[in-house]
Amino acid sequence: MDAQRILNAFSEFVPATPGGIGIVNDVPPVPLTNTDPNPTLLNSTASLDTMDTSISSLLALLLSLAVRNMDVLKLMLIGGVIETSRRLVFTLWSQLWTWISTSWHVTVHFESHDEVYHWMMFWLGNQSVWESSREMYITTAYSYTDQDAADDFQSGKQLKYLPIYNMPSWFTYKGAWISVTRQRNERANTPNPTETLILSRKHDLLRDILKEAKEQSSSADIINIFSAGNYNEWYRASSRRKRPLRSVILEPEVKNAVLADAVDFLSNEEWYIERGIPYRRGYLLHGVPGSGKTSLIHSIAGELTLDVYIVSLSKPGLDDSQLNGLFCAMPSRSILLIEDIDAVFRRVTAARKAVTSKPDESNEEKTKNDIKGSFPFNPQGNENMNGVTLSGLLNALDGIAASEGRLLFATTNCVTALDEALSRPGRMDVHVEFKNATKWQARELFWSFYEPRTKRKEKNNNYKDPMLISAAVKFATSTVPEPVKLDELAKLADQFEESIPADVFSVASLQGYLMLYKERPQSAIKGIEKWVVEEMTKKNIKEKVEKEEEGEDDGEDDEQGWEEQPSGGVPFAVGDFIFLGEEEEGGEDEDLGEDLIRFIIEHPV
Numbered sequence: 001m002d003a004q005r006i007l008n009a010f011s012e013f014v015p016a017t018p019g020g021i022g023i024v025n026d027v028p029p030v031p032l033t034n035t036d037p038n039p040t041l042l043n044s045t046a047s048l049d050t051m052d053t054s055i056s057s058l059l060a061l062l063l064s065l066a067v068r069n070m071d072v073l074k075l076m077l078i079g080g081v082i083e084t085s086r087r088l089v090f091t092l093w094s095q096l097w098t099w100i101s102t103s104w105h106v107t108v109h110f111e112s113h114d115e116v117y118h119w120m121m122f123w124l125g126n127q128s129v130w131e132s133s134r135e136m137y138i139t140t141a142y143s144y145t146d147q148d149a150a151d152d153f154q155s156g157k158q159l160k161y162l163p164i165y166n167m168p169s170w171f172t173y174k175g176a177w178i179s180v181t182r183q184r185n186e187r188a189n190t191p192n193p194t195e196t197l198i199l200s201r202k203h204d205l206l207r208d209i210l211k212e213a214k215e216q217s218s219s220a221d222i223i224n225i226f227s228a229g230n231y232n233e234w235y236r237a238s239s240r241r242k243r244p245l246r247s248v249i250l251e252p253e254v255k256n257a258v259l260a261d262a263v264d265f266l267s268n269e270e271w272y273i274e275r276g277i278p279y280r281r282g283y284l285l286h287g288v289p290g291s292g293k294t295s296l297i298h299s300i301a302g303e304l305t306l307d308v309y310i311v312s313l314s315k316p317g318l319d320d321s322q323l324n325g326l327f328c329a330m331p332s333r334s335i336l337l338i339e340d341i342d343a344v345f346r347r348v349t350a351a352r353k354a355v356t357s358k359p360d361e362s363n364e365e366k367t368k369n370d371i372k373g374s375f376p377f378n379p380q381g382n383e384n385m386n387g388v389t390l391s392g393l394l395n396a397l398d399g400i401a402a403s404e405g406r407l408l409f410a411t412t413n414c415v416t417a418l419d420e421a422l423s424r425p426g427r428m429d430v431h432v433e434f435k436n437a438t439k440w441q442a443r444e445l446f447w448s449f450y451e452p453r454t455k456r457k458e459k460n461n462n463y464k465d466p467m468l469i470s471a472a473v474k475f476a477t478s479t480v481p482e483p484v485k486l487d488e489l490a491k492l493a494d495q496f497e498e499s500i501p502a503d504v505f506s507v508a509s510l511q512g513y514l515m516l517y518k519e520r521p522q523s524a525i526k527g528i529e530k531w532v533v534e535e536m537t538k539k540n541i542k543e544k545v546e547k548e549e550e551g552e553d554d555g556e557d558d559e560q561g562w563e564e565q566p567s568g569g570v571p572f573a574v575g576d577f578i579f580l581g582e583e584e585e586g587g588e589d590e591d592l593g594e595d596l597i598r599f600i601i602e603h604p605v
């Protein structure tokens with residue numbers, strides 16, 4: 001029996017130990033183990049010797065088995081050949097696959113701080129294939145493509161299907177299979193993990209995909225808004241629908257001039273390079289709040305399909321080197337927006353005043369404080385606190401490492417607070433002043449507000465709470481639309497223009513008033529006179545309070561004829577409004593009084 005022979009051979013290889021398992025056999029045992037009783041051989045080299053002996057014993061066993069039984073030898077040979085062939089085929093196949101994939105496929109990585117990543121996500125969101133996947137990621141980001149679809153959802157937001165994280169997903173494009181993998185790169189201390197998108201496919205298809213993704217993203221009705229992260233990187237904070245330029249009510253020559261200047265800049269890179277002029281352009285939009293500075297930037301970004309990168313100079317932890325890193329990391333052909341660029345300067349000036357006015361300071365200390373207080377946007381002048389300095393900002397804007405091809409837009413309500421170095425041509429090439437609304441702007445605003453365009457959709461409110469239902473009914477009945485013909489609308493617009501004093505109200509405040517009368521132009525006109533009076537009264541009070549706070553009031557009757565109140569350092573108390581009520585005639589005094597009480601309570605002095 002073969003089995004018996006194998007057992008016999010095995011028993012020769014493993015000698016029976018006392019008390020161990022003995023193997024009975026009729027073949028004389030072949031002494032294979034070292035039986036030398038000399039203890040000197042069992043020293044430190046014993047284990048090596050034992051191993052050698054074991055291997056040679058094994059070989060001897062195999063040999064003896066082979067000699068005794070040819071079937072076993074055959075079996076061993078066949079097994080060896082099969083295993084070797086399997087390994088060979090596997091190695092060859094993996095080499096062949098690598099060769100095929102490197103010759104025919106490319107793998108592309110897109111990083112989320114790069115705009116191309118967002119084109120791709122937008123494009124992937126438009127591939128309906130994910131909707132039927134077994135596992136997918138649903139998001140409201142990358143929507144705003146199809147407003148009708150968006151309105152189908154109760155939330156008013158369009159849902160997008162995207163591939164899941166950390167697992168390759170496959171889909172077909174133009175009949176070819178493509179794999180896509182989304183990876184999330186978590187990093188400590190940042191709420192904004194970066195992402196990598198890995199796409200693998202033939203060269204030509206990838207080119208097509210990229211082209212299509214860029215086109216889809218540019219033709220979409222959105223602009224991407226990026227914010228500064230904690231690691232000198234930008235992250236996509238949100239997206240906004242494009243704003244049509246005609247919706248920004250400014251003299252056409254002003255807004256068209258800014259747009260034309262930006263277009264000219266973007267299309268003339270060579271001109272700048274040939275003349276050695278840094279390829280950058282800066283716009284300083286300054287003027288009263290709510291006059292359309294941000295709105296103009298928003299609509300220019302939309303017209304030119306540029307993404308907007310917003311940085312706040314007072315961001316905690318932001319210092320010169322980070323600011324520089326951020327500006328360098330900006331892609332060309334994009335907008336860098338610094339809003340309220342004066343705000344930090346003003347704080348610094350105040351801090352500087354406070355520091356330098358210390359009476360008992362030595363000269364040395366004064367110089368030190370001057371240095372600290374004059375540059376950093378660091379009100380405390382605290383050495384340990386990082387901050388952006390003026391020179392840091394100037395370097396970041398146009399230093400040697402500053403990015404090229406970007407449009408800088410800075411806004412401020414107080415242009416005089418800006419350092420000349422910052423607002424000089426080269427840094428801020430175009431200055432645009434924004435004022436309170438002219439009569440023309442008031443008329444245009446009224447017209448554009450009520451001009452018949454897309455009808456507001458009836459919302460199917462599913463309120464359950466009876467209070468909410470009754471509030472909704474009340475609101476609906478008080479806001480019944482007032483349809484007017486175009487010629488009638490023109491007359492109402494004329495009336496609105498007449499009622500609004502020039503250069504008193506911001507466009508934002510006029511818009512706020514009209515919002516109370518959505519789709520009700522006649523009611524808007526009925527209420528406008530009263531609103532103007534009320535608002536002007538509030539304005540006068542506010543200006544007076546501000547003047548008194550600045551200590552500029554001379555204690556006599558002011559221009560408007562308001563009597564100075566003897567309130568001992570507190571310019572107005574709640575009772576002070578009463579004399580204003582006497583100025584008003586008619587039955588509206590009560591309302592006006594209530595408004596004033598509210599105003600004074602809301603603006604304690």
Ligand SMILES: Nc1ncnc2c1ncn2[C@@H]1O[C@H](COP(=O)(O)OP(=O)(O)OP(=O)(O)O)[C@@H](O)[C@H]1O
Nearest residue numbers: 247248249250288289290291292293294295507508
């Ligand atoms: N000239 C304008 N044309 C159209 N809308 C305007 C205009 N000015 C203001 N608005 C409206 O008023 C609101 C505030 O406008 P915006 O933010 O552009 O003003 P701003 O000048 O940037 O204000 P701030 O200086 O306070 O930041 C927006 O809803 C905008 O639609």
